[in-house]
Amino acid sequence: MKNKLLILSVIFLMFLTSCSKISDDEHTAFEPNSTVKESDIRSETKIVRVTEPNTVRLNGDYDSVPTVTFPQKLSSEELDSIVIPVSADDPYSAIVASKIDWYKQAGPEYNSELMRYTLYDINGDGTDELIIGRIEVLGGTSVYDEYEGVSADFVYGLLMSEVFTIQNGKAVRVQRSTLSPDAYENVLFDNGILKVVRLTPRNPRITYAKMVNGVFELVGDCIYKTFDGKYYYRNGSDTGEITEEEFNRRIAEIEDGAHPVELEWKHLQDYGK
Secondary structure, three states, X not given: OHHHHHHHHXXXXXXXXXXXXXXXXXXXXXXXXXXXXXXXXOOOOEEEEOOOOOOOOOOOOOOOOOOEOOOOOOOHHHHXXXXXXXXXXXXXXXXXXXXXXXXXXXXXXXXXXXEEEEEEOOOOOOXXXXXXXXXXXXXXXXXXXXXXXXXXXXXXXXXXXXXXXXXXXXXXXXXXXXXXXXXXXXXXXOOOEXXXXXXXXXXXXXXXXXXXXOEEEEOOOEEEEOOOOOEEEEEOOEEEEXXXXXXXXXHHHHHXXXXXXXXXXXXXXXXXX
16 A cells, blocks of 8 residues: 555656646757667567556557657768758758757767657747657656556657747747657647647646747646546646646637647758758
8 A cells, every 4th residue: 555655646746746847947858969869769668567547658548649650760871961051041950950960970879860840930920930859759758667567568759849939030949848758749739829748648737838039938827637537737836626627628718719730840851952
């Protein structure tokens, strides 16, 4: 019983702490000079132990969201042959070129094919933002931690990891646009609102943000469903239980009249073509 309570307490704490990630000042998205390797993302199936039927990742959890096949690395020759044309008239070109250059020097354990890009005018000012995407383990590797009784395969999806915008003719990264490693879906709506959903569809944690003056600001509270089937909101240190009806009402209120944008993701090496 003590072990059961300890496990549930740790998992519940993970919900509380991760709800605030999108409002943190530190940007946790992937950086070209980070130490993230392909081996850190790709792994064999792990055995997970459950004390409740609804506490961890299960096979089939992400059937309702887009998934991708884990990509093969480019050969060193293919990678070295990539040239991104850099132009002062296109500040984003230097961002993409720097990412490719980093991979060229990083070594074979790093996979440039994990990254994608797309261009879309998020804030409706007439200038496209550069959106960098990354292939990640849906739900984050923490939900695969070893609990007894259930096995689950890693499932991969393409998630937004960084956003750049133009300010005073320069490309700058939009702050607080982080996507946590435990995200399984993010949706950009045509009204500029970004929806980030974490963990699993059985126990989702949802945050909304909108880009204002180069910063993603939270829209409403973080709302989430816990493993015992209860619903909560969180805003900073303020948190409380809500009903399922209130949970759904908040989602409907924020998303009312908005439509998801179908982003056209491309490989980094195709930038400028």
